[in-house]
Every structure is written in C-alpha cells, then in structure tokens.
Amino acid sequence: MxxxxxxxxxxxxxxxxxxxxxxxxxxxxxxxxxxxxxxxxxxxxxxxxxxxxxxxxxxxxxxxxxxxxxxxxxxxxxxxxxxxxxxxxxxxxxxxxxxxxxxxxxxxxxxxxxxxxxxxxxxxxxxxxxxxxxxxxxxxxxxxxxxxxxxxxxxxxxxxxxxxxxxEKLVNKYERGQIHPVDWLDRLTFRTAEKIKECENSQNGSSxxxxxxxxxxxxxxxxFQETGANFLLPSPIASTNDIVIVWDPEMGKTNPSEHKQLKLARSLTRGVIDRDLKPSSNERKSIQRILKYPPTRTLSGDERQLLWKFRFSLMSEKKALTKFLRCVEWSDVQEAKQALELTGKWEMIDVCDALELLSPVFESEEVRAYAVSVLERADDEELQCYLLQLVQALRFERSDNSRLCHFLVERASRNIEFASFLRWYVTAEVYDPAYAKRFYCTHEILEENMLKMATDAHGEDGFKLWQSLVRQTELTAQLCTVSREVRGTRGNTQKKIEKLREVLSGILSELTYFEEPIRSPLAPNVLITGIIPSESSIFKSALHPLRLTFRTANGGTCKIIFKKGDDMRQDQLVVQMVSLMDRLLKLENLDLHLTPYKVLATGQDEGMMEFIPSRSLAQILSEHRSIVSYLQKFHPDDQGPFGITAACLETFIKSCAGYSVITYILGIGDRHLDNLLLRDDGRLFHVDFGFILGRDPKPFPPPMKLCKEMVEAMGGAESQYYTRFKSYCCEAYNILRKSSNLILNLFYLMAGSNIPDIAFDPEKGILKLQEKFRLDLDDEASIHFFQDLINESVSALFPQMVETIHRWAQYWR
Structure with missing residues (x-):
C-alpha cells in the first residue's frame, strides 16, 4: 500500500x-x-x-x-x-x-x-x-x-x-496500535495520565x-454506506470466509487461568524435574537476550517462566542471578525457600550486581543479606566509590538495625577515611523526616562502635583520632556562623572580604590556630591546623561562598570553598560519578586527564568543595581572545602545534573528550562559558551541576557542550587534532557503555533521595539516563551515533545565540 x-x-x-x-x-x-x-x-x-x-x-x-x-x-x-x-x-x-x-x-x-x-x-x-x-x-x-x-x-x-x-483518546489510539509503542516512555506516560486522572477526579468530585x-x-x-449503492469496491466481508482483525482489549493483561497454570507448573517442577533440563538453541538465545537487559527492564511473564524453568542450568552464570531473583513469587513460601537455597549455590556475582539486589525491587531480607556478603569481598577503595549509594540503600532496608548498617559501621571502624565520609553522608540525610529515625540510628551505632574500637585498639591516641572527626562538625558550625556574618555585612565585595578576615583573626580566633589538628572533611587523611585569614577571600555571587586557605600538619596548605544556603548533594553526586567514570576509564588504560575535585554536603543547605586554581573560559576569551593564546602563556613551544607543547594540547583534547562524554551521559544542563574552567596545564573541567538528567533552563540545548572556541583550539573541524578528539570521545563512550549496569544501579539506589532532579521523577530520570547509553546498538553503530552527536552539537546555532545573550547579561551585571 x-x-x-x-x-x-x-x-x-x-x-x-x-x-x-x-x-x-x-x-x-x-x-x-x-x-x-x-x-x-x-x-x-x-x-x-x-x-x-x-x-x-x-x-x-x-x-x-x-x-x-x-x-x-x-x-x-x-x-x-x-x-x-x-x-x-x-x-x-x-x-x-x-x-x-x-x-x-x-x-x-x-x-x-x-x-x-x-x-x-x-x-x-x-x-x-x-x-x-x-x-x-x-x-x-x-x-x-x-x-x-x-x-x-x-x-x-x-x-x-x-x-x-x-x-483517554490518545490511549484509545495506542491500544488500537495507531501509536508506536516505546516501552520506557509508555510507562512514564501512563503513570502521568493516572496522576492527571486522580487530580481531575479530586477537583470535580464524584458528582x-x-x-x-x-x-x-x-x-x-x-x-457508512447504505445497502445497494453502486460502487466498484473490494469484495464484501463475509462472516464465514474472510478474517477480520479485531483488537482484544485484554491484550497484555494477566490471564488468571494462565497465571494459575504457571503456578501449578512451578509447583510440579520444584523437585528434581527441572534439574536436568537444558535449553534448546532458540531458548538459549532468548535467555542470553534477557540477561543483557538493563536492570530497569521489567520481565514479561514468558521471560520469567523461561528463566525459572532453566534455573538449575543457569547456576554457573553469575549474570543470571539477579534476573532469576526477579522471577520468584516471593509470596509463595516454598518457592521463595527454593530460590534462597539456589542463591547460596549460585556462582558468586560481581559487586555491581550486588548493588542491584539492594535496590527497592528486592524486599527479601535474605536476598539483601546475600548482597552484603558479596560487598564484603570488595576492598575499601572500591567500596568508597559506592558509599554514597550504600547509605541511600538504608532507606530500603526493612529494619533500622539491618545487616547493611552493621557492615558499613564495621568497615568504618577499620578505616578512618571511610568512617569520616560515612558519618557525613548519614548526617546529611538525618533531616529527611520520612527516614530520620533510620539514619539517626545508623549515626548512633557508628558513634558507639567507632568510639569503642578507637579506645580499645589505640587507647588515648584512638580517642583523639575519633575526636578529630567529631570536631569536624564543630568546625562546619563555626564556618556557618562566619558565612552569615559576612553576608550580613553591607558594602561591596571588598568590604565583605575585610569582614571575613577580621572575623577569622579576631572574634573567633580559635579558627586561626586549632587546639588540636582536625581531619579535613574533604580529605580525612589530611590534618588541618588552622585558617590563614590573609589568604582567605569570598566569591562574587549571590551566596558569597567562602574561599578558605587552611594550614596542614605537614607544613603545607589546602584551599576549600565553603557554601551556606545551597544544597550541594546534587553536585556531590555528579562529582562522585565523574570520579567513578574516571576510574572505569583508567581501568581500560584510557586516562583523559579529568578533574574530579572533591565535594561534600555537610547538611541540607551547606557544604564544601575543593578549590582548583583555574579560570573560566568566559574570562580567558575576554582577556586572551582564544584558548590557544592562554595556553601559549604557560606552555610556549615554537616547534609544537599552534605554538604550545604537544603534551599540553593532548591534555586539553583528552579532557574535552572526557567531559563531553560524561556530561552527555548524565544529561548535565545549563552549560555556559562561566562554568567551564581551564587549568594552567590544559585540563578543562566543568563545575556547577544544578541541572542534570536532561533538565536545562535554556531552550533547545545541544546534546553536549562543545563550543566553537574549543574546536578552534584543536585546529578546527578539519584538523587531525579534532579527529583525535572524536576518537577519544567514541572510545570513552563505548568503555562506559560496558559499565552501564553499574551506573544505572547506582542511580537506582538514589531514587529515594531528596536530590532535586532525581526526587522530581526518579523513574523518568533513570530511564532517560538509560536511553543515553543506547544499549540497542553495538560498538560500531554507537561510534557512528556519537560522531553524529558531536557534529550536531558543533553546528548548533541557537545555543551560540543563548551564549552571547548570557555574556551580555554577565557584562551588565
């Protein structure tokens, strides 16, 4: 037709x-x-x-x-x-x-x-x-x-x-097959429609x-046509000869008879009947397809039955366990008992799959305890990469005194850095009224165990060790007081800086020299001994963040930014993901010179971050006209490309590639030249992550932030260096796609958090994240896909107009 x-x-x-x-x-x-x-x-x-x-x-x-x-x-x-x-x-x-x-x-x-x-x-x-x-x-x-x-x-x-x-009219068309189905989008649409229905019903009442x-x-x-009209038309539809396709309104719904038959079949095969069954070639292909599903995918009835049928033959495949546990009817005591027995005999799963078992999908305490037993095999460095999500997983436990809670406390008692971060992550969640009791209980268990362990193992030194963590809370409280006083000072930025230095060295003089060293909340392995008032300042912005220079016990200094009045948990999550992705890339021998600076939320509206000496691209372009001119100032080389050293240019290209891929996957929005920073060694990095998972205050944002000035610094779109940039992007994208399950599981565990862009609609955000990985493509197809994304981003005209308007706004401000 x-x-x-x-x-x-x-x-x-x-x-x-x-x-x-x-x-x-x-x-x-x-x-x-x-x-x-x-x-x-x-x-x-x-x-x-x-x-x-x-x-x-x-x-x-x-x-x-x-x-x-x-x-x-x-x-x-x-x-x-x-x-x-x-x-x-x-x-x-x-x-x-x-x-x-x-x-x-x-x-x-x-x-x-x-x-x-x-x-x-x-x-x-x-x-x-x-x-x-x-x-x-x-x-x-x-x-x-x-x-x-x-x-x-x-x-x-x-x-x-x-x-x-x-x-309802659109749903009518969808059910008749007139609208093409999109699995993840359909689920979100139907959920939104239900909310609209509830809202209208509550407004209209039940009249x-x-x-x-x-x-x-x-x-x-x-x-409609009356009988007897003279038209040359196809032969009429007869009730006995031709087949007429009629839509079945029960399509896709659970068939009670079939459901009962499946339960009977399972009851008959709980014994030894299924032990020797082996899947056929087609069944094996179906099983392998199911095992490649992302953790967000819901299994159909036939898929669940297939995995249950061949559960014994799948016990040697560790990737199959999480999918098998999704097939279990946990309300059936005998079936749940057999599933737990098989779990204990299954091939040990990886840590990333254990994280999936801690998600809200799995309510069985035995399954969650098994997941914790897998996590016990991970070392502290790997576990610390997931610590933020493990704390969030406490929300989904069935009791305040869970095995996961005791596992985290036990690890913290052996590693002071782990203990410091655990303590702060729990403290930041105590303000959530729904789970305040649970996080407070965890905090209390941590305090008791750490104090006991420190005293028993190290005596007086151990007690001081723990006290150094307790004093972190006192330090942040004092910094909040300083921040309020500075913001309350009338006058320009210079007046506020003078007030800051006066407060640090005068009224609260104990901040200049601490009685005892305090472990830095951002880096607990570093002992800080006081603040240097003369080297401390503030940033010119609405909240006036403090830029503080601390003395360290080894005679050096470290700089941090302290903010009061801003929820930093979203920035903390994004930087954690940048750090994790940097680790995943380095495990594949791809170092893209990323800058995962440290961020720590110490409360609902306060926190600190590491200060990295750098300048924004907006400032660089305003003073030096181009990125190349700025880099020539620090790394000149007459023999090198564009008058700078080859190593510096390579660092710039790699860092641009790394952040282009990461910001695309995480859907980071509100990208402009003021939150793209450049270090003296050529490393580019992003800051200020107020919009993630596809949200953006600007209309029609490009898929990734790749401005023309960055392309010009690589020699233009036809240069070999720009080709190398695209090659790094595609390589990094395929490496991170291999770890998509891990990243999706981590975000799934954050579904219950109060992070703004996740709490708004957790399922929608996670499905949008999953879509960015394009799991339906193989590696070669994904390369072509990502190259098209780069070309689309570079050629986007509207974002350049928005950027120009943003610069004008900043100038007049």
Whole structure:
C-alpha cells in the first residue's frame, strides 16, 4: 500500500453482528436512604446489585430486544467486562443508529432502582464507525433515550472536557496500535495520565457517573454506506470466509487461568524435574537476550517462566542471578525457600550486581543479606566509590538495625577515611523526616562502635583520632556562623572580604590556630591546623561562598570553598560519578586527564568543595581572545602545534573528550562559558551541576557542550587534532557503555533521595539516563551515533545565540 492510498470498509459490506464490550462503571453511586424494606434491612445497608441494559435504536425506533449484562455486586468499582453481541448486523445500520445504555440497581424497589442512562451514536459526524473505548456520562435517574435527537447524550459537552479526555483518546489510539509503542516512555506516560486522572477526579468530585464501553475495531476504518449503492469496491466481508482483525482489549493483561497454570507448573517442577533440563538453541538465545537487559527492564511473564524453568542450568552464570531473583513469587513460601537455597549455590556475582539486589525491587531480607556478603569481598577503595549509594540503600532496608548498617559501621571502624565520609553522608540525610529515625540510628551505632574500637585498639591516641572527626562538625558550625556574618555585612565585595578576615583573626580566633589538628572533611587523611585569614577571600555571587586557605600538619596548605544556603548533594553526586567514570576509564588504560575535585554536603543547605586554581573560559576569551593564546602563556613551544607543547594540547583534547562524554551521559544542563574552567596545564573541567538528567533552563540545548572556541583550539573541524578528539570521545563512550549496569544501579539506589532532579521523577530520570547509553546498538553503530552527536552539537546555532545573550547579561551585571 502506497502512502497516498486510504483503505476502508463500507458498513453495508460487513456481514457481522454488532459487537461491543461493557467494561465498568466509574464514580460513586448516589446514597440511598429508605426505611421501607420487606425484610427489615435498611436499604442504605444493602449491597448494590447492578446490571446494564443495552438497546439498539435505528432512526429513533428501538430495533430488536434489549440485552442485559450479568449482575455485578463486588464493587466499587463495578466491572462487568462482558462482551455483548446483538442480532443486528453492521450492514443493517443507518447513519442515525444509536446504542442506549441504562444502569439498574435490582437491590432496590422498582421505582428506586434506576441509576441512570446514556446514549451514543454508532457513527461520528464523518460517517465513520466509532471504535475503541468510549466513556459515557450517565444522566442520573433517567433511562437512556433513543430518539433523534436524544435527550440523554453520553458525550461530555465540549466546554466541560479537560486534559483527561484528550489523554483517554490518545490511549484509545495506542491500544488500537495507531501509536508506536516505546516501552520506557509508555510507562512514564501512563503513570502521568493516572496522576492527571486522580487530580481531575479530586477537583470535580464524584458528582457524575461514567460508563466505559469498548466498541469493536476492524483492520481498516468502517465508513457508512447504505445497502445497494453502486460502487466498484473490494469484495464484501463475509462472516464465514474472510478474517477480520479485531483488537482484544485484554491484550497484555494477566490471564488468571494462565497465571494459575504457571503456578501449578512451578509447583510440579520444584523437585528434581527441572534439574536436568537444558535449553534448546532458540531458548538459549532468548535467555542470553534477557540477561543483557538493563536492570530497569521489567520481565514479561514468558521471560520469567523461561528463566525459572532453566534455573538449575543457569547456576554457573553469575549474570543470571539477579534476573532469576526477579522471577520468584516471593509470596509463595516454598518457592521463595527454593530460590534462597539456589542463591547460596549460585556462582558468586560481581559487586555491581550486588548493588542491584539492594535496590527497592528486592524486599527479601535474605536476598539483601546475600548482597552484603558479596560487598564484603570488595576492598575499601572500591567500596568508597559506592558509599554514597550504600547509605541511600538504608532507606530500603526493612529494619533500622539491618545487616547493611552493621557492615558499613564495621568497615568504618577499620578505616578512618571511610568512617569520616560515612558519618557525613548519614548526617546529611538525618533531616529527611520520612527516614530520620533510620539514619539517626545508623549515626548512633557508628558513634558507639567507632568510639569503642578507637579506645580499645589505640587507647588515648584512638580517642583523639575519633575526636578529630567529631570536631569536624564543630568546625562546619563555626564556618556557618562566619558565612552569615559576612553576608550580613553591607558594602561591596571588598568590604565583605575585610569582614571575613577580621572575623577569622579576631572574634573567633580559635579558627586561626586549632587546639588540636582536625581531619579535613574533604580529605580525612589530611590534618588541618588552622585558617590563614590573609589568604582567605569570598566569591562574587549571590551566596558569597567562602574561599578558605587552611594550614596542614605537614607544613603545607589546602584551599576549600565553603557554601551556606545551597544544597550541594546534587553536585556531590555528579562529582562522585565523574570520579567513578574516571576510574572505569583508567581501568581500560584510557586516562583523559579529568578533574574530579572533591565535594561534600555537610547538611541540607551547606557544604564544601575543593578549590582548583583555574579560570573560566568566559574570562580567558575576554582577556586572551582564544584558548590557544592562554595556553601559549604557560606552555610556549615554537616547534609544537599552534605554538604550545604537544603534551599540553593532548591534555586539553583528552579532557574535552572526557567531559563531553560524561556530561552527555548524565544529561548535565545549563552549560555556559562561566562554568567551564581551564587549568594552567590544559585540563578543562566543568563545575556547577544544578541541572542534570536532561533538565536545562535554556531552550533547545545541544546534546553536549562543545563550543566553537574549543574546536578552534584543536585546529578546527578539519584538523587531525579534532579527529583525535572524536576518537577519544567514541572510545570513552563505548568503555562506559560496558559499565552501564553499574551506573544505572547506582542511580537506582538514589531514587529515594531528596536530590532535586532525581526526587522530581526518579523513574523518568533513570530511564532517560538509560536511553543515553543506547544499549540497542553495538560498538560500531554507537561510534557512528556519537560522531553524529558531536557534529550536531558543533553546528548548533541557537545555543551560540543563548551564549552571547548570557555574556551580555554577565557584562551588565
């Protein structure tokens, strides 16, 4: 069929009976209070028994006898889901044919049993047969009227229609196959539609009753035509010869009979029957396809049954365990018992898969304990990469005193750096009212165990060790006080800097020299002994962050930025992911010279970060006109490319490639030249991650931040250095795609956190992250895909206009 053809059926050629399905009644029944009762039972206490009377009217006259559904008394909601087939055929209908539906309650007297009625035309104003679900508003206390025009139209008036009706029409098209399905997007759309439905119902109240009826669908549209018209058309549809495709409204729903059969089959095969079963070639391919699913993918009934059937033969494949545990009916005691027995004998899984078992999907305490036993094999360095998510996983434990909690505390008692970060991660979550008790309990267990371990193992020195961590809290409290005083000072930035130095060296002089060294919250292995007031300053911004220079116990200094009034947990998460991805790339021998500076949220609206000497690209371009001119100042080389050393240019290219890939995967938005920084050695890095997972305050953002000035610094789009940049991007992208399950699992564990861009819609954010990996492509196809992304980003004109407007705004500010 060509694109210009339009295929349809004529109603006069369809020799099939009129068929439709009465589904359900939506809304609350009106309350009935009557003292008259034959058996003495008040009628208001009786359970309603409802049926729907269906009658066909042709040109205002009833045609044939009315048909009734069965009695339904198990609601609300009242669901008949009953298929009604009339004796009249489609070829006998006229353009003014109507169906009249009246709902009756037989539990009341005849004069009180009428609930309401509604009428609907079978053909629309374009003379096309109506198909799919129709939602009819009932006229309370009135029988459906089949006259022309009817006095009980089921169609909602146009001025009363809301967003919900438009969504229901789209769902109708989707269920009939007229909208292409997209698995992850469909789930989000249906969830949003449910929220809109709940919202509209709460606003409109329950003043109306609606009857949902599902009309039969055909392969093509059905257009009304009277019998006997002389048209040269395809042969008519016969009820005995031709096959007509009719949409099944129960498609995709659980079949109760099939579900019961599967349970019986599982009960028969719990013993030794399945032990020797081996999958066929096609079954093996299906299993391998399932094992490659991302952790966010929901398994279908057939897939779950397939994995259960061959569970014994899959025990040697460690990647299969998490998928197998998703197949278990945990409500079945015997099945759950067998699953746990097999788990203990399964090939030991990797740490990244153990993280999946700590997600909210798995509620079994035994499964979560097994996951912790796998984590015990990881060393402190690897475990610290996931510590932020492991603390969040405490939300999904069934008790405050869980095995995961004790495992983290036990590790902390052996590693002071681990203990410091654990303490701060827990402290930042104590403010969450829903889980305050759980995190407070963890904090208390950590305090008790650490103090006991430190005292028993190291005596007085151990006690001082632990006290150095406790004093971190005192330090941050003092810095909050300093920050408030500085912000409250009237005057320009210089006045505020003078106030900061006065406060540090005067009123709170204990900040200049600490009585005892304190472990730096950002780097617990570093002991800090005080602040140098003369080298401390503030940044020119709304919150006036403090830039503090600390003395260290070894005679050196370290600089940190302290912010009060800003939630830094999102920045903390992004920098953690940058650090993790840097580690994953280096394990594949690809060092892209990233700068994963340290960030630590010490509360809901406060935190600190490592200060990296650098300058923004906006400042560099303003003073030096180009990135190359700036790098020539620090790494000149007349023999090198563009007058700079080859090593410096290579560092710049690699860092640009690394952050281009990472910011694309994490969907980092609000990228402009003020939050792209460049170090003297050529390393470029990003800061300020207020928008992630696809959110962006600017319209039409490019897929990744790659401005023309960065391309020019590589010699332009035709240079060999730009080609090398694209090669590094594609290599890094494929390496990170291999670890997509790990990254997705880590974000899945953050689903319950209060991080703004995750808490807004956790499932949507994780699915958008999954989409960025393009797991449907092989390595070669993903290279072509990413190269197209780079070209699209470089050629994007609108972001350049936005960047220019941003520079003007900064200038006038």
């Amino acid at each position: 060509t694109g210009n053809e339009f295929r349809f059926f004529l109603s006069c050629d369809i020799n099939l009976p009129v068929t439709f399905r009465v589904e359900r009644l939506e809304g609350n029944l009106p309350s009935r209070k009557s003292s008259n009762s034959e058996n003495g039972t008040p009628e208001e206490d009786r359970r309603p028994e409802l049926h729907v009377e269906c009658a066909l009217y042709i040109d205002g006259a009833q045609f044939g006898l009315p048909t009734r559904t069965r009695l339904e008394s198990t609601g609300p909601p009242y669901c008949w889901n009953e298929l009604i087939t009339l004796t009249t055929k489609y070829r006998d209908l006229t353009a003014q044919s109507q169906l009249a539906f009246t709902v009756w309650d037989v539990s009341h007297r005849a004069d009180e049993g009428l609930i309401g009625g509604a009428t609907i035309l079978l053909f629309n104003n374009k003379k096309q047969l109506k198909t799919g679900k129709q939602k009819l508003r009932l006229w309370a206390g009135r029988e459906a009227d089949g006259t022309c025009p009817t006095s009980t139209p089921g169609k909602v008036p146009r001025h009363e229609r809301g967003e919900l009706e438009r969504l 109306h009753l609606y009857l949902v009826v599902d009309f039969c669908s055909f392969e093509h549209r059905v257009v």
